[in-house]
Amino acid sequence: MRATAQQQVCVSCGNPLLPDGEFCLFCGDVLSSLTHPKENSSHLLHSVEATLVTKVRMEYAGFWLRVWAGAIDVTLEALAALLLTVIVDFLLKLTTPKFGLSPITVSYVTGIVFIFVLAIGAWLYSAFTESSEWRATVGKRIIGLEVLTASGGRLSFGQATVRHFMKFLSLFTATVGFMMAGWTKRRQALHDMPSDCIVVRVAEPSLSLFGK
Numbered sequence: 577m578r579a580t581a582q583q584q585v586c587v588s589c590g591n592p593l594l595p596d597g598e599f600c601l602f603c604g605d606v607l608s609s610l611t612h613p614k615e616n617s618s619h620l621l622h623s624v625e626a627t628l629v630t631k632v633r634m635e636y637a638g639f640w641l642r643v644w645a646g647a648i649d650v651t652l653e654a655l656a657a658l659l660l661t662v663i664v665d666f667l668l669k670l671t672t673p674k675f676g677l678s679p680i681t682v683s684y685v686t687g688i689v690f691i692f693v694l695a696i697g698a699w700l701y702s703a704f705t706e707s708s709e710w711r712a713t714v715g716k717r718i719i720g721l722e723v724l725t726a727s728g729g730r731l732s733f734g735q736a737t738v739r740h741f742m743k744f745l746s747l748f749t750a751t752v753g754f755m756m757a758g759w760t761k762r763r764q765a766l767h768d769m770p771s772d773c774i775v776v777r778v779a780e781p782s783l784s785l786f787g788k
Contacts, residue, residue, distance in 0.1 A: 637721045637775040639758035642765070648715030653701060657694035664689050703736040716775070726762075726772040735771040742767035 665686045672682055705713045711722040746753025746766045753766030762774050
């Protein structure tokens with residue numbers, strides 16, 4: 577009973593910790609350094625060993641790994657949108673003679689369809705995959721990355737949605753928001769922060785191109 581009343585404190589910044597948290601919400605450190613007053617040495621050793629395993633497993637993903645994963649995802653999204661647009665364009669060309677639409681109008685409509693499909697498709701793709709059991713898009717899964725909450729849990733669809741649309745803020749800051757993943761303590765980009773998400777490495781990349 578006395579053990580449960582003891583408050584855990586982050587040695588890095590000195591702030592109190594959440595009972596089941598894996599990360600300090602104040603300084604961002606993985607909780608590998610905890611103070612457990614009046615605990616016996618064997619229990620402390622067990623806690624440290626367990627946390628070190630977690631730290632290895634939850635290594636933050638660097639900027640360039642995220643760039644490669646993003647490039648794969650953008651390529652897949654563009655190809656999927658292009659394929660659907662080609663199908664729509666083909667159907668329009670079959671039906672437009674009946675409505676008297678000019679080829680220019682068809683091209684205009686096709687362009688709008690491409691933008692719409694790409695925008696909606698990219699949102700649904702990111703939100704569904706990052707809130708799924710994969711916890712990652714196809715690009716991140718290929719590189720060996722996952723998107724998690726600060727406590728190491730799976731994102732909800734709402735959190736993944738917020739993270740996706742906040743990417744526009746990262747883009748409109750002259751891409752500085754994306755580059756923040758290279759120097760912030762938990763390697764968070766600007767769009768990771770509203771939902772307090774982190775991107776971690778969970779497997780070694782299969783290609784040497786994606787090494788550290």
